[in-house]
Amino acid sequence: MFLKLHKILPLALVLTLFFSCNEYQKVLKNEDVKAKYDMAEKFYEEKDFKRANRLFEQIAPKYVGKPQGERVLFFLADTYFQIKNYNFAGYQFERFIKSYPKSDKAAEASFLGAKSYYMLSPRYSLDQTDTDKALVKLQNFINTYPESEFLPEANAMAKELTTKKEKKAFEIAKQFTKLGNSYILDYSISAVAALDNFVSDFPGTVFREEALYLKLVATANLALNSTENRKQERLETAETAYNNLIKYYPETSFQKDANNLIEKINEQLAPYKAQEITSK
Template structure:
Protein backbone atom coordinates (compact mmCIF):
# COMPACT_ATOMS: atom_id res chain seq x y z
CA UNK A 1 0.00 0.00 0.00
CA UNK A 2 2.74 2.43 1.03
CA UNK A 3 4.79 1.53 -2.06
CA UNK A 4 1.81 2.21 -4.31
CA UNK A 5 1.14 5.61 -2.70
CA UNK A 6 4.80 6.49 -3.06
CA UNK A 7 4.72 5.65 -6.77
CA UNK A 8 1.61 7.75 -7.27
CA UNK A 9 3.22 10.67 -5.45
CA UNK A 10 6.39 10.46 -7.54
CA UNK A 11 4.38 10.29 -10.74
CA UNK A 12 2.36 13.35 -9.71
CA UNK A 13 5.54 15.19 -8.88
CA UNK A 14 7.06 14.37 -12.27
CA UNK A 15 3.90 15.57 -14.01
CA UNK A 16 3.92 18.83 -12.04
CA UNK A 17 7.59 19.44 -12.84
CA UNK A 18 7.05 18.59 -16.48
CA UNK A 19 4.06 20.91 -16.66
CA UNK A 20 6.00 23.74 -15.00
CA UNK A 21 8.95 23.23 -17.33
CA UNK A 22 6.65 23.10 -20.34
CA UNK A 23 4.92 26.31 -19.21
CA UNK A 24 8.26 28.06 -18.75
CA UNK A 25 9.56 27.03 -22.18
CA UNK A 26 6.30 28.02 -23.83
CA UNK A 27 6.23 31.50 -22.26
CA UNK A 28 9.96 31.97 -22.84
CA UNK A 29 9.47 31.55 -26.59
CA UNK A 30 6.24 33.55 -26.65
CA UNK A 31 6.08 37.18 -27.72
CA UNK A 32 3.46 37.99 -25.05
CA UNK A 33 5.30 40.43 -22.75
CA UNK A 34 2.51 40.45 -20.16
CA UNK A 35 2.60 36.66 -19.88
CA UNK A 36 6.36 36.78 -19.37
CA UNK A 37 6.00 39.51 -16.75
CA UNK A 38 3.37 37.53 -14.79
CA UNK A 39 5.37 34.30 -14.89
CA UNK A 40 8.64 36.06 -14.05
CA UNK A 41 7.07 37.67 -10.99
CA UNK A 42 5.57 34.36 -9.92
CA UNK A 43 8.94 32.62 -10.19
CA UNK A 44 10.57 35.52 -8.34
CA UNK A 45 8.10 35.29 -5.45
CA UNK A 46 8.55 31.51 -5.31
CA UNK A 47 12.34 31.91 -5.09
CA UNK A 48 13.03 30.45 -8.54
CA UNK A 49 15.39 33.31 -9.36
CA UNK A 50 17.16 31.61 -12.25
CA UNK A 51 14.00 31.33 -14.35
CA UNK A 52 12.75 34.71 -13.17
CA UNK A 53 16.05 36.27 -14.22
CA UNK A 54 15.84 34.83 -17.72
CA UNK A 55 12.35 36.21 -18.20
CA UNK A 56 13.12 39.62 -16.68
CA UNK A 57 16.15 39.86 -18.97
CA UNK A 58 13.87 39.41 -21.98
CA UNK A 59 11.22 41.92 -20.97
CA UNK A 60 13.21 44.65 -19.20
CA UNK A 61 13.83 46.67 -22.41
CA UNK A 62 10.09 46.59 -23.10
CA UNK A 63 9.30 48.29 -19.77
CA UNK A 64 11.71 51.21 -20.01
CA UNK A 65 9.73 54.39 -19.30
CA UNK A 66 6.63 52.46 -18.24
CA UNK A 67 5.12 52.34 -14.72
CA UNK A 68 6.28 48.74 -14.18
CA UNK A 69 9.82 49.56 -15.34
CA UNK A 70 11.05 50.36 -11.85
CA UNK A 71 9.75 47.06 -10.49
CA UNK A 72 11.14 45.03 -13.39
CA UNK A 73 14.60 46.61 -13.17
CA UNK A 74 14.86 46.01 -9.41
CA UNK A 75 13.71 42.41 -9.75
CA UNK A 76 16.19 41.87 -12.57
CA UNK A 77 19.08 43.22 -10.49
CA UNK A 78 18.09 41.27 -7.39
CA UNK A 79 17.59 38.05 -9.35
CA UNK A 80 21.21 38.37 -10.55
CA UNK A 81 22.25 38.82 -6.93
CA UNK A 82 20.24 35.79 -5.80
CA UNK A 83 21.79 33.52 -8.43
CA UNK A 84 25.22 34.83 -7.33
CA UNK A 85 26.08 36.58 -10.58
CA UNK A 86 27.53 39.47 -8.62
CA UNK A 87 29.19 41.26 -11.54
CA UNK A 88 25.87 41.72 -13.32
CA UNK A 89 24.06 42.36 -10.04
CA UNK A 90 26.36 45.26 -9.17
CA UNK A 91 26.00 46.72 -12.65
CA UNK A 92 22.20 46.37 -12.68
CA UNK A 93 21.78 47.92 -9.23
CA UNK A 94 23.86 50.90 -10.40
CA UNK A 95 21.58 51.22 -13.43
CA UNK A 96 18.51 51.04 -11.21
CA UNK A 97 19.78 53.83 -8.91
CA UNK A 98 20.58 56.08 -11.88
CA UNK A 99 17.24 55.35 -13.55
CA UNK A 100 15.07 55.68 -10.42
CA UNK A 101 16.90 57.95 -7.94
CA UNK A 102 13.67 58.73 -6.05
CA UNK A 103 12.55 55.11 -5.73
CA UNK A 104 11.68 53.67 -2.32
CA UNK A 105 14.09 50.87 -3.24
CA UNK A 106 17.15 53.10 -3.74
CA UNK A 107 18.58 52.45 -0.26
CA UNK A 108 18.18 48.69 -0.63
CA UNK A 109 19.59 48.80 -4.16
CA UNK A 110 22.59 50.80 -2.90
CA UNK A 111 23.22 48.25 -0.18
CA UNK A 112 22.82 45.21 -2.44
CA UNK A 113 24.99 46.82 -5.10
CA UNK A 114 27.73 47.37 -2.53
CA UNK A 115 27.24 43.84 -1.22
CA UNK A 116 27.65 42.51 -4.78
CA UNK A 117 31.15 44.01 -4.95
CA UNK A 118 31.83 42.79 -1.42
CA UNK A 119 31.06 39.27 -2.66
CA UNK A 120 33.54 39.77 -5.50
CA UNK A 121 36.34 40.78 -3.15
CA UNK A 122 39.09 38.12 -3.38
CA UNK A 123 41.37 36.76 -0.67
CA UNK A 124 43.83 39.28 0.73
CA UNK A 125 46.83 37.98 -1.23
CA UNK A 126 45.23 38.78 -4.62
CA UNK A 127 44.58 42.06 -6.42
CA UNK A 128 42.27 44.20 -4.28
CA UNK A 129 40.60 46.33 -6.99
CA UNK A 130 37.17 44.87 -6.23
CA UNK A 131 37.80 45.31 -2.52
CA UNK A 132 38.51 49.01 -3.09
CA UNK A 133 35.35 49.38 -5.15
CA UNK A 134 33.26 47.56 -2.54
CA UNK A 135 34.65 49.77 0.23
CA UNK A 136 33.77 52.93 -1.68
CA UNK A 137 30.24 51.65 -2.31
CA UNK A 138 29.78 50.56 1.31
CA UNK A 139 31.11 53.85 2.68
CA UNK A 140 28.79 55.81 0.40
CA UNK A 141 25.87 53.73 1.64
CA UNK A 142 26.89 54.15 5.29
CA UNK A 143 27.21 57.92 4.89
CA UNK A 144 23.96 58.30 2.95
CA UNK A 145 21.68 55.92 4.85
CA UNK A 146 22.67 55.92 8.54
CA UNK A 147 19.14 54.92 9.57
CA UNK A 148 18.84 52.00 7.15
CA UNK A 149 18.02 48.51 8.37
CA UNK A 150 21.14 47.41 6.47
CA UNK A 151 23.45 49.90 8.23
CA UNK A 152 24.90 47.45 10.79
CA UNK A 153 25.60 44.77 8.17
CA UNK A 154 27.24 47.35 5.89
CA UNK A 155 29.53 48.42 8.73
CA UNK A 156 30.55 44.82 9.42
CA UNK A 157 31.35 44.23 5.75
CA UNK A 158 33.30 47.49 5.48
CA UNK A 159 35.38 46.57 8.53
CA UNK A 160 36.08 43.12 7.12
CA UNK A 161 37.27 44.58 3.82
CA UNK A 162 39.37 47.20 5.59
CA UNK A 163 41.06 44.47 7.61
CA UNK A 164 41.68 42.51 4.40
CA UNK A 165 43.40 45.52 2.80
CA UNK A 166 45.43 46.07 5.95
CA UNK A 167 46.53 42.47 5.98
CA UNK A 168 47.74 42.67 2.39
CA UNK A 169 49.81 45.78 3.20
CA UNK A 170 51.11 44.20 6.40
CA UNK A 171 52.07 40.93 4.69
CA UNK A 172 54.07 42.83 2.05
CA UNK A 173 56.03 44.62 4.76
CA UNK A 174 56.43 41.34 6.65
CA UNK A 175 57.86 39.66 3.57
CA UNK A 176 60.49 42.39 3.20
CA UNK A 177 61.41 41.88 6.86
CA UNK A 178 61.88 38.14 6.28
CA UNK A 179 64.07 38.82 3.26
CA UNK A 180 66.08 41.28 5.33
CA UNK A 181 67.15 38.44 7.59
CA UNK A 182 69.28 37.22 4.69
CA UNK A 183 71.57 40.18 5.51
CA UNK A 184 70.72 42.05 2.31
CA UNK A 185 70.45 45.62 3.56
CA UNK A 186 68.21 46.82 0.75
CA UNK A 187 65.46 44.47 1.95
CA UNK A 188 65.65 45.93 5.45
CA UNK A 189 65.47 49.45 4.05
CA UNK A 190 62.40 48.44 1.99
CA UNK A 191 60.86 46.75 5.03
CA UNK A 192 61.28 49.86 7.18
CA UNK A 193 59.73 52.07 4.48
CA UNK A 194 56.79 49.67 4.03
CA UNK A 195 56.27 49.38 7.79
CA UNK A 196 56.39 53.16 8.23
CA UNK A 197 53.76 53.55 5.51
CA UNK A 198 51.60 50.85 7.06
CA UNK A 199 51.78 52.32 10.57
CA UNK A 200 51.01 55.80 9.25
CA UNK A 201 48.18 54.73 6.92
CA UNK A 202 46.49 52.30 9.33
CA UNK A 203 46.72 53.75 12.86
CA UNK A 204 43.82 51.65 14.17
CA UNK A 205 44.80 48.38 12.50
CA UNK A 206 44.68 45.06 14.35
CA UNK A 207 48.16 44.50 12.87
CA UNK A 208 49.64 47.66 14.39
CA UNK A 209 51.41 45.86 17.24
CA UNK A 210 52.87 43.32 14.80
CA UNK A 211 54.06 46.08 12.48
CA UNK A 212 55.71 48.01 15.30
CA UNK A 213 57.57 44.89 16.39
CA UNK A 214 58.65 44.08 12.83
CA UNK A 215 60.10 47.57 12.62
CA UNK A 216 62.22 46.75 15.69
CA UNK A 217 63.45 43.64 13.85
CA UNK A 218 64.15 45.46 10.58
CA UNK A 219 65.88 48.49 12.13
CA UNK A 220 68.00 46.25 14.36
CA UNK A 221 69.05 44.03 11.44
CA UNK A 222 69.90 47.10 9.34
CA UNK A 223 71.88 48.73 12.15
CA UNK A 224 73.89 45.66 13.14
CA UNK A 225 74.95 45.05 9.54
CA UNK A 226 75.75 48.64 8.62
CA UNK A 227 79.14 50.20 8.10
CA UNK A 228 80.73 51.92 11.08
CA UNK A 229 79.92 55.39 9.77
CA UNK A 230 76.17 54.69 9.61
CA UNK A 231 75.89 52.30 12.53
CA UNK A 232 75.28 54.71 15.45
CA UNK A 233 72.45 56.57 13.68
CA UNK A 234 70.78 53.30 12.70
CA UNK A 235 71.18 51.84 16.19
CA UNK A 236 69.44 54.95 17.51
CA UNK A 237 66.64 54.30 14.98
CA UNK A 238 66.32 50.77 16.35
CA UNK A 239 66.03 52.10 19.90
CA UNK A 240 63.34 54.54 18.75
CA UNK A 241 61.44 51.68 17.11
CA UNK A 242 61.67 49.69 20.34
CA UNK A 243 60.50 52.66 22.42
CA UNK A 244 57.50 53.15 20.13
CA UNK A 245 56.49 49.52 20.50
CA UNK A 246 56.70 49.73 24.29
CA UNK A 247 54.93 53.09 24.35
CA UNK A 248 51.86 51.91 22.47
CA UNK A 249 51.92 48.29 23.68
CA UNK A 250 53.58 48.17 27.13
CA UNK A 251 52.27 44.64 27.62
CA UNK A 252 53.22 43.54 24.11
CA UNK A 253 53.28 39.86 23.26
CA UNK A 254 56.65 40.54 21.63
CA UNK A 255 58.29 41.77 24.85
CA UNK A 256 60.81 38.92 25.16
CA UNK A 257 61.92 39.04 21.52
CA UNK A 258 62.04 42.85 21.48
CA UNK A 259 64.07 42.96 24.70
CA UNK A 260 66.57 40.50 23.23
CA UNK A 261 66.97 42.69 20.15
CA UNK A 262 67.39 45.90 22.09
CA UNK A 263 69.99 44.21 24.29
CA UNK A 264 72.04 43.57 21.13
CA UNK A 265 71.56 47.20 20.12
CA UNK A 266 72.70 48.43 23.52
CA UNK A 267 75.79 46.21 23.44
CA UNK A 268 76.68 47.48 19.99
CA UNK A 269 76.20 51.09 21.08
CA UNK A 270 78.45 50.47 24.08
CA UNK A 271 81.09 48.96 21.78
CA UNK A 272 80.95 51.97 19.44
CA UNK A 273 81.25 54.37 22.35
CA UNK A 274 84.29 52.46 23.66
CA UNK A 275 85.95 52.58 20.23
CA UNK A 276 85.25 56.32 19.94
CA UNK A 277 86.79 56.94 23.36
CA UNK A 278 89.96 55.07 22.37
CA UNK A 279 90.46 57.28 19.34
CA UNK A 280 90.19 60.52 21.28
Protein backbone atom coordinates in the same frame (compact mmCIF):
# COMPACT_ATOMS: atom_id res chain seq x y z
CA MET B 1 -4.38 2.29 -1.00
CA PHE B 2 -1.18 3.68 0.47
CA LEU B 3 0.91 1.80 -2.11
CA LYS B 4 -1.18 3.23 -4.92
CA LEU B 5 -0.72 6.79 -3.59
CA HIS B 6 2.97 6.10 -3.16
CA LYS B 7 3.19 5.35 -6.89
CA ILE B 8 0.82 8.10 -8.04
CA LEU B 9 2.39 11.04 -6.18
CA PRO B 10 5.86 10.88 -7.85
CA LEU B 11 4.13 10.57 -11.22
CA ALA B 12 1.97 13.61 -10.47
CA LEU B 13 5.05 15.57 -9.46
CA VAL B 14 6.85 14.63 -12.68
CA LEU B 15 3.81 15.64 -14.75
CA THR B 16 3.53 18.97 -12.90
CA LEU B 17 7.19 19.74 -13.54
CA PHE B 18 6.83 18.70 -17.17
CA PHE B 19 3.85 20.99 -17.81
CA SER B 20 5.52 23.81 -15.85
CA CYS B 21 8.68 23.54 -17.95
CA ASN B 22 6.64 23.28 -21.12
CA GLU B 23 4.66 26.40 -20.20
CA TYR B 24 7.87 28.24 -19.33
CA GLN B 25 9.45 27.37 -22.69
CA LYS B 26 6.33 28.56 -24.54
CA VAL B 27 6.25 31.90 -22.71
CA LEU B 28 10.00 32.32 -23.15
CA LYS B 29 9.68 31.99 -26.92
CA ASN B 30 6.53 34.02 -27.59
CA GLU B 31 6.27 37.80 -27.90
CA ASP B 32 3.64 38.35 -25.19
CA VAL B 33 5.43 40.72 -22.82
CA LYS B 34 2.61 40.68 -20.25
CA ALA B 35 2.71 36.85 -20.11
CA LYS B 36 6.49 36.99 -19.55
CA TYR B 37 6.03 39.62 -16.83
CA ASP B 38 3.39 37.57 -14.98
CA MET B 39 5.43 34.38 -15.17
CA ALA B 40 8.63 36.17 -14.12
CA GLU B 41 6.91 37.53 -11.01
CA LYS B 42 5.47 34.08 -10.27
CA PHE B 43 8.92 32.48 -10.46
CA TYR B 44 10.40 35.31 -8.39
CA GLU B 45 7.81 34.78 -5.63
CA GLU B 46 8.53 31.03 -5.74
CA LYS B 47 12.28 31.80 -5.44
CA ASP B 48 12.98 30.19 -8.80
CA PHE B 49 15.42 33.00 -9.49
CA LYS B 50 17.20 31.41 -12.44
CA ARG B 51 14.08 31.21 -14.60
CA ALA B 52 12.78 34.53 -13.29
CA ASN B 53 16.07 36.15 -14.25
CA ARG B 54 15.86 34.92 -17.82
CA LEU B 55 12.37 36.34 -18.24
CA PHE B 56 13.15 39.67 -16.54
CA GLU B 57 16.22 39.95 -18.77
CA GLN B 58 13.99 39.63 -21.86
CA ILE B 59 11.33 42.11 -20.80
CA ALA B 60 13.42 44.79 -19.02
CA PRO B 61 14.07 46.80 -22.24
CA LYS B 62 10.31 46.75 -22.98
CA TYR B 63 9.47 48.44 -19.68
CA VAL B 64 11.95 51.34 -19.82
CA GLY B 65 10.01 54.52 -19.05
CA LYS B 66 6.87 52.61 -18.05
CA PRO B 67 5.35 52.41 -14.54
CA GLN B 68 6.39 48.75 -14.12
CA GLY B 69 9.96 49.54 -15.21
CA GLU B 70 11.13 50.28 -11.67
CA ARG B 71 9.84 46.96 -10.37
CA VAL B 72 11.21 44.97 -13.31
CA LEU B 73 14.69 46.50 -13.08
CA PHE B 74 14.95 45.88 -9.33
CA PHE B 75 13.83 42.27 -9.71
CA LEU B 76 16.27 41.78 -12.57
CA ALA B 77 19.16 43.02 -10.42
CA ASP B 78 18.04 40.97 -7.44
CA THR B 79 17.71 37.76 -9.45
CA TYR B 80 21.31 38.20 -10.60
CA PHE B 81 22.28 38.59 -6.95
CA GLN B 82 20.28 35.53 -5.90
CA ILE B 83 21.89 33.30 -8.55
CA LYS B 84 25.31 34.58 -7.40
CA ASN B 85 26.16 36.43 -10.62
CA TYR B 86 27.59 39.29 -8.58
CA ASN B 87 29.25 41.17 -11.44
CA PHE B 88 25.95 41.60 -13.27
CA ALA B 89 24.10 42.19 -9.99
CA GLY B 90 26.38 45.09 -9.07
CA TYR B 91 26.01 46.61 -12.52
CA GLN B 92 22.20 46.24 -12.56
CA PHE B 93 21.76 47.70 -9.07
CA GLU B 94 23.83 50.71 -10.18
CA ARG B 95 21.55 51.06 -13.22
CA PHE B 96 18.53 50.91 -10.95
CA ILE B 97 19.82 53.66 -8.65
CA LYS B 98 20.66 55.93 -11.60
CA SER B 99 17.26 55.32 -13.18
CA TYR B 100 15.19 55.56 -9.97
CA PRO B 101 17.17 57.57 -7.38
CA LYS B 102 14.00 58.41 -5.39
CA SER B 103 12.65 54.85 -5.36
CA ASP B 104 11.55 53.27 -2.09
CA LYS B 105 13.99 50.50 -3.05
CA ALA B 106 16.95 52.85 -3.58
CA ALA B 107 18.53 52.14 -0.16
CA GLU B 108 18.16 48.38 -0.56
CA ALA B 109 19.52 48.55 -4.11
CA SER B 110 22.50 50.59 -2.94
CA PHE B 111 23.19 48.09 -0.17
CA LEU B 112 22.82 45.02 -2.39
CA GLY B 113 24.99 46.63 -5.07
CA ALA B 114 27.73 47.19 -2.49
CA LYS B 115 27.24 43.67 -1.16
CA SER B 116 27.65 42.30 -4.70
CA TYR B 117 31.17 43.77 -4.85
CA TYR B 118 31.80 42.54 -1.30
CA MET B 119 30.98 39.01 -2.48
CA LEU B 120 33.53 39.42 -5.30
CA SER B 121 36.32 40.41 -2.90
CA PRO B 122 39.03 37.70 -3.03
CA ARG B 123 41.24 36.38 -0.23
CA TYR B 124 43.76 38.89 1.08
CA SER B 125 46.76 37.51 -0.82
CA LEU B 126 45.20 38.28 -4.24
CA ASP B 127 44.61 41.54 -6.11
CA GLN B 128 42.28 43.73 -4.05
CA THR B 129 40.67 45.83 -6.83
CA ASP B 130 37.21 44.42 -6.07
CA THR B 131 37.80 44.96 -2.35
CA ASP B 132 38.57 48.64 -3.00
CA LYS B 133 35.46 48.96 -5.15
CA ALA B 134 33.32 47.28 -2.47
CA LEU B 135 34.68 49.62 0.22
CA VAL B 136 33.83 52.68 -1.87
CA LYS B 137 30.29 51.36 -2.51
CA LEU B 138 29.78 50.46 1.15
CA GLN B 139 31.02 53.86 2.32
CA ASN B 140 28.69 55.61 -0.13
CA PHE B 141 25.79 53.56 1.21
CA ILE B 142 26.73 54.26 4.84
CA ASN B 143 27.00 58.00 4.17
CA THR B 144 23.80 58.21 2.14
CA TYR B 145 21.56 55.99 4.29
CA PRO B 146 22.78 56.32 7.91
CA GLU B 147 19.36 55.27 9.25
CA SER B 148 18.99 52.17 7.05
CA GLU B 149 18.12 48.79 8.52
CA PHE B 150 21.06 47.44 6.51
CA LEU B 151 23.59 49.73 8.23
CA PRO B 152 24.89 47.19 10.83
CA GLU B 153 25.61 44.61 8.11
CA ALA B 154 27.22 47.26 5.90
CA ASN B 155 29.49 48.37 8.75
CA ALA B 156 30.45 44.75 9.49
CA MET B 157 31.32 44.12 5.83
CA ALA B 158 33.34 47.34 5.60
CA LYS B 159 35.29 46.37 8.74
CA GLU B 160 35.99 42.89 7.36
CA LEU B 161 37.23 44.28 4.03
CA THR B 162 39.41 46.91 5.74
CA THR B 163 40.98 44.17 7.87
CA LYS B 164 41.62 42.17 4.70
CA LYS B 165 43.45 45.12 3.13
CA GLU B 166 45.39 45.62 6.37
CA LYS B 167 46.42 41.97 6.35
CA LYS B 168 47.65 42.16 2.76
CA ALA B 169 49.73 45.29 3.45
CA PHE B 170 51.01 43.81 6.71
CA GLU B 171 52.02 40.50 5.12
CA ILE B 172 54.03 42.35 2.46
CA ALA B 173 55.89 44.31 5.15
CA LYS B 174 56.35 41.13 7.16
CA GLN B 175 57.84 39.33 4.17
CA PHE B 176 60.38 42.13 3.62
CA THR B 177 61.34 41.84 7.30
CA LYS B 178 61.91 38.08 6.97
CA LEU B 179 64.01 38.60 3.83
CA GLY B 180 66.04 41.19 5.76
CA ASN B 181 67.20 38.41 8.06
CA SER B 182 69.29 37.16 5.13
CA TYR B 183 71.58 40.18 5.68
CA ILE B 184 70.62 41.81 2.39
CA LEU B 185 70.21 45.39 3.58
CA ASP B 186 67.89 46.46 0.74
CA TYR B 187 65.20 44.13 2.14
CA SER B 188 65.50 45.70 5.58
CA ILE B 189 65.27 49.20 4.05
CA SER B 190 62.11 48.13 2.18
CA ALA B 191 60.72 46.57 5.36
CA VAL B 192 61.17 49.78 7.36
CA ALA B 193 59.46 51.83 4.63
CA ALA B 194 56.61 49.33 4.28
CA LEU B 195 56.05 49.17 8.05
CA ASP B 196 56.07 52.96 8.38
CA ASN B 197 53.50 53.22 5.58
CA PHE B 198 51.42 50.45 7.13
CA VAL B 199 51.21 52.09 10.58
CA SER B 200 50.46 55.45 8.95
CA ASP B 201 47.76 54.07 6.63
CA PHE B 202 46.10 51.86 9.27
CA PRO B 203 46.51 53.63 12.64
CA GLY B 204 43.84 51.51 14.33
CA THR B 205 44.98 48.17 12.92
CA VAL B 206 44.92 45.01 15.03
CA PHE B 207 48.43 44.29 13.70
CA ARG B 208 49.93 47.51 15.15
CA GLU B 209 51.84 45.90 18.02
CA GLU B 210 53.47 43.33 15.75
CA ALA B 211 54.18 46.00 13.14
CA LEU B 212 56.07 48.10 15.71
CA TYR B 213 58.00 45.01 16.80
CA LEU B 214 58.85 44.13 13.20
CA LYS B 215 60.08 47.68 12.66
CA LEU B 216 62.46 47.10 15.57
CA VAL B 217 63.62 43.86 13.94
CA ALA B 218 64.12 45.53 10.55
CA THR B 219 65.95 48.58 11.93
CA ALA B 220 68.10 46.33 14.13
CA ASN B 221 69.04 44.14 11.16
CA LEU B 222 69.89 47.26 9.19
CA ALA B 223 71.93 48.80 12.00
CA LEU B 224 73.80 45.70 13.16
CA ASN B 225 74.91 44.88 9.61
CA SER B 226 75.55 48.43 8.46
CA THR B 227 78.78 50.01 7.26
CA GLU B 228 80.62 52.18 9.76
CA ASN B 229 79.64 55.52 8.20
CA ARG B 230 75.89 54.80 8.72
CA LYS B 231 76.08 52.61 11.79
CA GLN B 232 75.53 55.12 14.61
CA GLU B 233 72.57 56.76 12.87
CA ARG B 234 70.94 53.40 12.21
CA LEU B 235 71.59 52.12 15.73
CA GLU B 236 69.86 55.21 17.10
CA THR B 237 66.92 54.61 14.75
CA ALA B 238 66.66 51.04 16.05
CA GLU B 239 66.81 52.34 19.64
CA THR B 240 63.91 54.70 18.85
CA ALA B 241 61.95 51.78 17.33
CA TYR B 242 62.41 49.84 20.59
CA ASN B 243 61.31 52.83 22.69
CA ASN B 244 58.18 53.26 20.55
CA LEU B 245 57.24 49.63 20.98
CA ILE B 246 57.62 49.79 24.77
CA LYS B 247 55.87 53.18 24.96
CA TYR B 248 52.69 51.92 23.30
CA TYR B 249 52.90 48.31 24.49
CA PRO B 250 54.78 48.23 27.82
CA GLU B 251 53.76 44.59 28.33
CA THR B 252 54.25 43.55 24.74
CA SER B 253 54.10 39.86 23.90
CA PHE B 254 57.40 40.39 22.03
CA GLN B 255 59.18 41.58 25.19
CA LYS B 256 61.83 38.83 25.35
CA ASP B 257 62.94 39.13 21.71
CA ALA B 258 62.76 42.93 21.86
CA ASN B 259 64.98 43.00 24.95
CA ASN B 260 67.54 40.73 23.26
CA LEU B 261 67.70 43.12 20.31
CA ILE B 262 68.02 46.29 22.44
CA GLU B 263 70.88 44.67 24.36
CA LYS B 264 72.77 44.15 21.09
CA ILE B 265 71.91 47.67 19.96
CA ASN B 266 73.03 49.24 23.26
CA GLU B 267 76.23 47.20 23.22
CA GLN B 268 77.17 48.62 19.81
CA LEU B 269 75.92 52.10 20.65
CA ALA B 270 77.99 52.32 23.83
CA PRO B 271 81.31 53.34 22.16
CA TYR B 272 79.57 56.15 20.23
CA LYS B 273 77.90 57.48 23.37
CA ALA B 274 81.17 57.29 25.31
CA GLN B 275 82.91 59.21 22.52
CA GLU B 276 80.22 61.91 22.63
CA ILE B 277 80.68 62.30 26.40
CA THR B 278 84.47 62.55 26.01
CA SER B 279 84.20 65.14 23.24
CA LYS B 280 82.05 67.35 25.48
